[in-house]
Amino acid sequence: MQNYYKAYLREKAARDEVELLLEEKTSKLYALNVELEKKLTILQQQQIAVVQSEKMATLGTLSAGVAHEINNPLAYLTCNLETFAHYKDDINSYLTLMSRYTEGDLTDEQLIDQLKTLNQGINTRELTEDLEDIANDCQEGCGRISEIIKNLLDFAKPKQSDESIFEVKEVIEHAIKLLENKLKQVHLTSLSEEGLFISGSKSNITQAFINIFVNAVQACEEAKEKGLISQSKITVTVNQTESEYIIEFCDNGIGIPEDDISHIFEPFYSTKPLGEGTGMGLAVVYGILSNHKGSISLVNNIDNGVTVQVKLPKSKQ
Amino acid sequence: MKGIIFRCLEELVINTKGMDVWEQLLEKHCPEDRVYVSARSYPDEELVGLATSVSQALNLSMPETLKAFGTYLFGFLAKRHTSIVEEFKSFEQLIISIDDVIHQEVQKLYEEPNLPTIEAKIYDEHTIHLVYRSPRKLCFCAEGLIYGCAEHFNKTIKIEHPLCMHNGEKECLLKITHS
Numbered sequence A: 001m002q003n004y005y006k007a008y009l010r011e012k013a014a015r016d017e018v019e020l021l022l023e024e025k026t027s028k029l030y031a032l033n034v035e036l037e038k039k040l041t042i043l044q045q046q047q048i049a050v051v052q053s054e055k056m057a058t059l060g061t062l063s064a065g066v067a068h069e070i071n072n073p074l075a076y077l078t079c080n081l082e083t084f085a086h087y088k089d090d091i092n093s094y095l096t097l098m099s100r101y102t103e104g105d106l107t108d109e110q111l112i113d114q115l116k117t118l119n120q121g122i123n124t125r126e127l128t129e130d131l132e133d134i135a136n137d138c139q140e141g142c143g144r145i146s147e148i149i150k151n152l153l154d155f156a157k158p159k160q161s162d163e164s165i166f167e168v169k170e171v172i173e174h175a176i177k178l179l180e181n182k183l184k185q186v187h188l189t190s191l192s193e194e195g196l197f198i199s200g201s202k203s204n205i206t207q208a209f210i211n212i213f214v215n216a217v218q219a220c221e222e223a224k225e226k227g228l229i230s231q232s233k234i235t236v237t238v239n240q241t242e243s244e245y246i247i248e249f250c251d252n253g254i255g256i257p258e259d260d261i262s263h264i265f266e267p268f269y270s271t272k273p274l275g276e277g278t279g280m281g282l283a284v285v286y287g288i289l290s291n292h293k294g295s296i297s298l299v300n301n302i303d304n305g306v307t308v309q310v311k312l313p314k315s316k317q
Numbered sequence B: 001m002k003g004i005i006f007r008c009l010e011e012l013v014i015n016t017k018g019m020d021v022w023e024q025l026l027e028k029h030c031p032e033d034r035v036y037v038s039a040r041s042y043p044d045e046e047l048v049g050l051a052t053s054v055s056q057a058l059n060l061s062m063p064e065t066l067k068a069f070g071t072y073l074f075g076f077l078a079k080r081h082t083s084i085v086e087e088f089k090s091f092e093q094l095i096i097s098i099d100d101v102i103h104q105e106v107q108k109l110y111e112e113p114n115l116p117t118i119e120a121k122i123y124d125e126h127t128i129h130l131v132y133r134s135p136r137k138l139c140f141c142a143e144g145l146i147y148g149c150a151e152h153f154n155k156t157i158k159i160e161h162p163l164c165m166h167n168g169e170k171e172c173l174l175k176i177t178h179s
């Protein structure tokens, strides 16, 4: 009996010790858990901050992109207005003559005389034709700028959609028109049939094509600078399968290292010198095409340059 | 009820009455193979059953038994958790910190969901008023614990229990007078 009691005490002591050990561990675990929970809260707060700052960065880059897009129409607006300023003197001379005549300052003969003199220095036919063009271009440029600004506002505000059905050819031509300046030095071939309809946001698809064109032009310029080519060439073709259109933009530019291809759709990925490329171009294109249930891929051509392939589903109607 | 309380009862019974008595109690009130471990929870009825038998064996009333047990329980817990008790400089300080400190520690170690709520306020230099609320109505055990605490600090105290849940009140009031 005595021995059993001793054994019991021994076992009891063992149980006590194990329990103490358990309690010690539990209390350490508890302390660690409290610590972890604190860290988790901090982490969650930081995550919110990161998301916020990423948004701001995107907005920043987007504005940079917008500035860049606005620069094109702005450039041809400026150019047209310069021409217009130049014509203004000529037009003024005619108008002054007319008002002097109506005010009785000039006789019929004097008017005809002076008109003839003026007409020797000015090609009035060219002038009227040009004025027409200038007015159209300026309107188009302003329209584009307000569209871009509308797009930026759309990004900031909830999206109001500009969904419609439109032709592939129309958007390609629109993009080319808007990039007229940049494409001046490029031998551009655009082969697109009429009547190929897609649906979605016309301005966004235009934006996507513009970004692709700009990249192609930049790649060609670089190849030219390096003396690899003497003439920039960009060819746009449109083919179709049963369900989609395949639009290919083929350039003879500098090309792209195979390893880089997997990164080009990442936001902020750019191989261009600091300050020239924000690296948002293709990321934006990717986003726009995804929204249209389309896709984009890029491959090096066998000879030189790159072909960008865009697939967009045919419009149901 | 947490195993730690049963462990204390086990120690008390074996020390005072011997192993045989404890074995008989276990056989009477508990499932076979019952082993108490501090951090586990066991049915309240087991404790009530054990305590009832103990009170009969000792020829004491239930309140008296619980009081005696509470007194012993304080020493038992203090011995196991010296660092917690050492945080308190005085009897008074410990009593008023039951809810904020002691029960906090209990929660950490044992995750007990059914702790009583204790509101202790210093009434005057020599008096503490303590309100006890618990569906278990173990106010006499609480009284015992307070006596045990006083013993630990070498204090002589007196507890009055003018309001009691056992008399249909929704809470108990303990008036503790100390020197």
Ligand SMILES: Nc1ncnc2c1ncn2[C@@H]1O[C@H](COP(=O)(O)OP(=O)(O)OP(=O)(O)O)[C@@H](O)[C@H]1O
Pocket (backbone or CB within 6 Å): A065, A211, A215, A216, A219, A251, A253, A254, A255, A256, A264, A265, A269, A270, A271, A272, A276, A277, A278, A279, A280, A281, A282, A283, A305, A306
């Ligand atoms: N036609 C192309 N030929 C060669 N490389 C290209 C072509 N298009 C894109 N790339 C590569 O993909 C990268 C990412 O293009 P992306 O349009 O996203 O950014 P970016 O042109 O550098 O900057 P951003 O368009 O924002 O001004 C480019 O830096 C370039 O290296």
Ligand SMILES: [Mg+2]
Pocket (backbone or CB within 6 Å): A211, A214, A215, A277, A280, A281, A282
């Ligand atoms: Mg780009």
